Amino acid sequence: MLDILLPILLFSALALAAIGAVRRARLWRQGRPSSVPVLKGLMQVPRRYLVDLHHVVERDKYISHTHVATAGGFVLAALLAIIVHGVGLDSAILAWVLLAATTSMFIGSILVAKRRSPPPSRLSKGPWMRLPKSLMAFSIGMFVITLPTAGILPDGVFQEGLGWIAALVLAAIIVWGLGEMFFGMTWGGPMKHAFAGALHLAYHRRPERFSDKTGGEHRSTGLKALKLNDDSAKLGVEKPADFTWNQLLGFDACVQCGRCEAACPAFAAGQPLNPKKLIQDMVVGMAGGSDANYAGSPYPGKPVGEHQGDPFGPIVAREGTALVDPETLWSCTTCRACVEECPMMIEHVDAIVDMRRFLTLEHGNTPNKGAEVLDNLIATDNPGGFDPDSRLHWAADLNLPLMADKKEADVLLWLGDGVFDMRNQRTLRAFISVLRAAGVDFAVLGNEERDSGDVARRLGDEATFQTLARRNIQTMSRYRFDRIVTCDPHSFHVLKNEYGELGTAEAPSSYHVQHHSTFISELVSANKLSFKAWKGGSVTYHDPCYLGRYNGEYEAPRDVLKALGIEIKEMARSGYRSRCCGGGGGAPITDIPGKQRIPDMRMEDVRETGADLVAVGCPQCTAMLEGVVEPRAGIKDIAELVADALIIDTAADKAAQAKADPAPALEETS
Amino acid sequence: MPPNAPAKQSASLDVAVLVSIGRHPLTARARRADQDARAVEMALTLENASVRLLHAGQHESEQEEALRGYLGMGIDHIGLIEQSENADVIPALVEALRHDAPQLILTGSRAETGEASGLLPYQLAEALGWPIITSLAAVEKVEQGTAVVLQALPRGKRRRLRIRLPAIATIDTSAPAARQSAFGPARRGELALSEAQSETDETLASWQFHPARKRPKRLKIVKSSSARDRFKAAAAKADGGGGQTLNDVTPEQGAEAIFKLLKEEGVLR
Numbered sequence: 001m002l003d004i005l006l007p008i009l010l011f012s013a014l015a016l017a018a019i020g021a022v023r024r025a026r027l028w029r030q031g032r033p034s035s036v037p038v039l040k041g042l043m044q045v046p047r048r049y050l051v052d053l054h055h056v057v058e059r060d061k062y063i064s065h066t067h068v069a070t071a072g073g074f075v076l077a078a079l080l081a082i083i084v085h086g087v088g089l090d091s092a093i094l095a096w097v098l099l100a101a102t103t104s105m106f107i108g109s110i111l112v113a114k115r116r117s118p119p120p121s122r123l124s125k126g127p128w129m130r131l132p133k134s135l136m137a138f139s140i141g142m143f144v145i146t147l148p149t150a151g152i153l154p155d156g157v158f159q160e161g162l163g164w165i166a167a168l169v170l171a172a173i174i175v176w177g178l179g180e181m182f183f184g185m186t187w188g189g190p191m192k193h194a195f196a197g198a199l200h201l202a203y204h205r206r207p208e209r210f211s212d213k214t215g216g217e218h219r220s221t222g223l224k225a226l227k228l229n230d231d232s233a234k235l236g237v238e239k240p241a242d243f244t245w246n247q248l249l250g251f252d253a254c255v256q257c258g259r260c261e262a263a264c265p266a267f268a269a270g271q272p273l274n275p276k277k278l279i280q281d282m283v284v285g286m287a288g289g290s291d292a293n294y295a296g297s298p299y300p301g302k303p304v305g306e307h308q309g310d311p312f313g314p315i316v317a318r319e320g321t322a323l324v325d326p327e328t329l330w331s332c333t334t335c336r337a338c339v340e341e342c343p344m345m346i347e348h349v350d351a352i353v354d355m356r357r358f359l360t361l362e363h364g365n366t367p368n369k370g371a372e373v374l375d376n377l378i379a380t381d382n383p384g385g386f387d388p389d390s391r392l393h394w395a396a397d398l399n400l401p402l403m404a405d406k407k408e409a410d411v412l413l414w415l416g417d418g419v420f421d422m423r424n425q426r427t428l429r430a431f432i433s434v435l436r437a438a439g440v441d442f443a444v445l446g447n448e449e450r451d452s453g454d455v456a457r458r459l460g461d462e463a464t465f466q467t468l469a470r471r472n473i474q475t476m477s478r479y480r481f482d483r484i485v486t487c488d489p490h491s492f493h494v495l496k497n498e499y500g501e502l503g504t505a506e507a508p509s510s511y512h513v514q515h516h517s518t519f520i521s522e523l524v525s526a527n528k529l530s531f532k533a534w535k536g537g538s539v540t541y542h543d544p545c546y547l548g549r550y551n552g553e554y555e556a557p558r559d560v561l562k563a564l565g566i567e568i569k570e571m572a573r574s575g576y577r578s579r580c581c582g583g584g585g586g587a588p589i590t591d592i593p594g595k596q597r598i599p600d601m602r603m604e605d606v607r608e609t610g611a612d613l614v615a616v617g618c619p620q621c622t623a624m625l626e627g628v629v630e631p632r633a634g635i636k637d638i639a640e641l642v643a644d645a646l647i648i649d650t651a652a653d654k655a656a657q658a659k660a661d662p663a664p665a666l667e668e669t670s
Numbered sequence: 671m672p673p674n675a676p677a678k679q680s681a682s683l684d685v686a687v688l689v690s691i692g693r694h695p696l697t698a699r700a701r702r703a704d705q706d707a708r709a710v711e712m713a714l715t716l717e718n719a720s721v722r723l724l725h726a727g728q729h730e731s732e733q734e735e736a737l738r739g740y741l742g743m744g745i746d747h748i749g750l751i752e753q754s755e756n757a758d759v760i761p762a763l764v765e766a767l768r769h770d771a772p773q774l775i776l777t778g779s780r781a782e783t784g785e786a787s788g789l790l791p792y793q794l795a796e797a798l799g800w801p802i803i804t805s806l807a808a809v810e811k812v813e814q815g816t817a818v819v820l821q822a823l824p825r826g827k828r829r830r831l832r833i834r835l836p837a838i839a840t841i842d843t844s845a846p847a848a849r850q851s852a853f854g855p856a857r858r859g860e861l862a863l864s865e866a867q868s869e870t871d872e873t874l875a876s877w878q879f880h881p882a883r884k885r886p887k888r889l890k891i892v893k894s895s896s897a898r899d900r901f902k903a904a905a906a907k908a909d910g911g912g913g914q915t916l917n918d919v920t921p922e923q924g925a926e927a928i929f930k931l932l933k934e935e936g937v938l939r
Binding site: 231232234235360361362363364365366370371374375378379380381385386387388461463464 | 694696697699701742743744849850851852853854855857858
C-alpha cells in the first residue's frame with residue numbers, strides 16, 4: 001500500500017508547493033519593479049548561503065550547529081526521498097544515505113525543540129512551536145519508511161497483520177511532515193523562510209553585501225538615492241506595494257528569530273519599535289489582513305491585533321490606525337544593529353527610511369522638532385538655525401587655514417555642525433592641536449561648508465539631503481585635496497558612501513574620507529606623534545554606529561588608545577554589537593518617548609566595566625552620553641585624549657623654551 | 671442621511687488667504703512668510719471652508735520657490751497675479767478680490783520683504799469697504815454671515831468678537847504655527863497665473879532703502895541690592911505700567927490721548 005501511497009503523497013505535496021510558490025511570487029510581484037540578474041542570482045545562492053549567511057548564523061554556535069544538522073539533513077533527505085520513494089529507485093546505498101540524512105535532521109530537530117523549552121522571549125511562538133515536532137515527524141517518518149529499502153526490515157513488513165496499522169500511522173506522520181515541509185514552505189508556514197530566504201539571497205537589493213572569492217570588504221550601508229526628477233512620482237513608500245518586489249521578498253524571508261529585537265536599542269528602551277514585528281507587519285501588509293496572528297513580542301506599549309493593512313492600503317494612516325503607527329517608524333535610531341544581526345540579511349533600516357520619506361516628503365509629518373530642523377537646514381544649512389556665517393566663530397583664535405585662500409591642501413578637515421556646539425568645539429580644538437603637532441597640511445572650508453545632509457536624509461527629507469550634498473560637492477570640486485578627515489562619523493559615512501551617487505562629470509564626488517581616529521592612527525604608525533605615559537584611570541571605548549557597523553572601523557580607535565598606553569576594558573556590547581547611544585537617525589529630534597532613555601542604558605553598560613572614562617569618537621555620542629546624570633564615567637573624545645597626552649617638541653618650541661628657561665624641561669602642554 | 675450632511679450643506683465658507691514672499695531673517699533666503707503661513711494654517715483648519723491662496727507679484731524662480739512653500743502645506747494651486755517689480759499691488763488685489771468675492775480674507779499682519787509697513791490689509795479693507803480685525807487667534811464659529819473669533823491682545827489676553835462677514839483678518843505670531851511644508855505636494859502644486867495691469871507705486875520709487883539697524887533696547891535699570899528684588903525685576907512683566915484703557919470715548923478724545931502719549935514719549939516734539 002505504502003509503495004503506491006508514498007509517491008502520490010510526495011508528488012501531490014510537491015505540486016501543492018509549486019502552486020503555493022507561484023502564489024507567493026505573485027504577492028512579491030505586487031511591489032515596484034527592480035531589475036535583478038535572474039540566473040546569475042540563483043547561481044550565487046549556495047555561496048551566499050554557505051559563506052555570508054552562515055557567517056552571521058555562526059555568531060550563535062548552538063543554533064548554527066542545529067541549523068546545519070537540520071537543514072542539511074532535510075535538503076538531502078527531501079532530494080533522496082523523491083528519488084528513492086517518489087521515483088522508486090530501489091538502491092540500498094541511497095537508502096542508507098537517506099537514513100543518515102533523516103538521522104541528522106532528527107538530531108537537529110531535538111536541538112530545535114530543546115532551545116524552545118521554554119522559548120526565550122525573542123523567539124516567536126504560535127506556529128513556530130510546532131516546527132520541531134513537524135521536523136521530527138518528517139525525519140522519523142522518512143527514516144522508518146526507508147528501513148525496508150535499506151534492507152534492515154524485510155520487504156513487505158508493512159503489508160501484513162500489525163504492519164497495516166503501523167503503515168497507517170506512518171502515513172499519517174508522513175502527511176504531517178510533508179505538509180509542514182513541502183506544502184507549508186510556500187503557503188506561509190514557518191518553513192517559508194527557506195523558500196523565500198533562498199530567493200532573497202539570490203535577488204538581494206544590495207548584492208554588494210555578499211563576499212566573493214577575491215576577498216576584500218563587502219559592506220553596503222549607504223542609503224540609495226531617491227529619484228526626484230519625476231514631478232508626478234510618489235516619493236517614498238506609502239503602501240506595501242510601493243516597496244520594490246525584492247524588498248517584499250526580503251521581508252518574507254524573516255525567520256522570526258528575534259535577534260534584531262534583542263539588539264534593538266529602541267525596543268530595549270521601551271519605545272514602540274520591534275524590528276521583527278515591523279518586518280512581520282510588512283508581510284501582513286503584503287498579504288493583506290490583521291496582525292492578530294503574530295506570535296512574538298509586540299511593539300512595546302502597543303497590543304497585537306489592533307492594526308491591519310493590505311498591499312494597496314496605506315501603511316501609516318494620516319489619522320487613526322493602519323498597519324503601523326508613525327511613532328514606530330520614528331523610534332529607529334538607524335543604528336543598523338538589527339541589520340547586522342539578521343541571519344536572513346534583511347534590510348530593516350532601508351525599509352524604515354523608505355517609509356519615513358513618504359511621511360516627510362508627501363505628508364509633511366515629521367514629528368516634534370523634525371519640521372523645525374528641516375526648515376533650518378533649508379534656510380541656514382545647519383540644523384540649529386544658526387547664522388551660517390558664524391561657522392568659524394569658535395575658532396577665531398586658531399587662525400585656521402581656509403580652502404578659499406589655499407586652494408589645495410593634503411587634508412580637507414570637515415568640521416561638521418559640531419562647530420555650533422560648545423562641547424564639540426573642545427573636540428575640534430583638540431584635534432586641530434594634534435594636526436598641528438604632527439605638521440599636517442590641512443585646511444577647512446569654513447563658512448562654505450554646509451551640513452552633510454545626514455540628519456535630513458534619515459528624517460526622510462531626501463530633497464534637502466540632495467540639495468545640501470550637491471552644494472557641498474560643488475564647493476569641494478573647486479579645491480584640491482588628497483583626503484577628507486572628519487571628527488563626525490555621520491559626515492564621514494555620508495561623504496564616503498552616500499555622496500558618490502550624486503556626483504557629476506564636472507564635479508565627481510568619490511572622496512577618500514577618513515575618521516579622525518583612523519587618521520591619528522596613521523600618524524601614530526608614521527611616528528609623527530609622541531605621547532606622555534597614560535596616568536588616568538581605566539578606560540572603555542564606545543563604538544559609534546556610523547563608524548563601526550556602517551563602515552567597519554573597529555580597530556583604528558582601539559589602536560590609538562593602545563598607543564596612548566591605555567588598556568581598554570571592553571563592554572559586553574562592543575565592536576559590531578555596540579549598543580547605540582540613541583543619537584542617530586534624527587532620534588533625538590523626533591524624540592519618541594519610551595520607558596527609559598537609550599543613553600542611560602549605554603552608560604549602564606559602561607558602569608558594568610568599572611571604567612572611569614569612556615572614550616568616544618562622535619559628537620552625537622558625546623552629547624547623548626554626557627546627557628546622562630552623574631555619577632557616571634567621564635566622556636572624552638579620542639582627539640581630546642590624544643591632545644592631552646601630546647608631547648610637542650618641535651624645533652621652534654625647543655628654541656623658544658631654551659631662551660625662556662636656561663634649564664629646558666618639557667612643560668605640561670595640556 | 672449621514673450625520674455630517676447638514677454641516678456640508680451650510681458648508682463652503684469661502685476663504686481667501688493672501689500670501690507673500692518671505693525672507694529668512696539670518697540668510698535672507700526666500701521662503702514662505704511666517705505670518706502668512708500661519709494664516710494658511712488657520713484657513714486649512716476651518717471647518718467646511720474652501721481655501722484659495724492669492725499672491726500678487728513677480729513670477730520668477732526665487733518667488734516661485736517661496737510660493738511652493740505654501741503649496742507644500744497641502745494646497746493644490748495658488749493664484750498668482752503677475753505684477754511688475756515696482757507695482758502697487760493693492761489695485762490688482764482689490765480687483766481680484768471683488769471678482770472672487772470671498773467671505774473671509776486672511777493674511778499676515780506684515781510682510782517680510784519690501785515695504786513691510788503692515789498697511790496693506792487696512793488699505794484693502796478701505797477699498798473693499800469691509801471690516802478688519804487684527805491679531806486673529808482663532809475662529810470659533812461661522813454662522814449666517816457672522817463669525818465668532820478670538821482676537822489676541824498683549825500678554826496672552828484674548829477678546830471674543832462677533833464680526834460681520836465679509837471681513838479681512840490679519841494674523842500674527844499669536845496664531846497657531848503653520849504645518850510642515852512637504853516637498854512632494856509643493857512640487858506638484860500649480861501656480862495659476864493671471865495678468866493684471868501693474869500700477870507703478872510712485873511714492874515707493876522715490877524712497878531710499880538701506881538695511882535696518884537694530885533698534886536700541888530700553889535699559890531696565892534695577893536699583894536694588896537683594897537677589898530677591900533683582901529676580902522679581904527680571905521675572906516681572908515687561909511693561910511700562912503707565913498704561914491707560916480708554917472705554918467709550920469719542921474719536922477726538924482717543925486721538926488726543928494718543929497725541930499726548932506720543933509727546934510724553936518724545937516721538938513728537
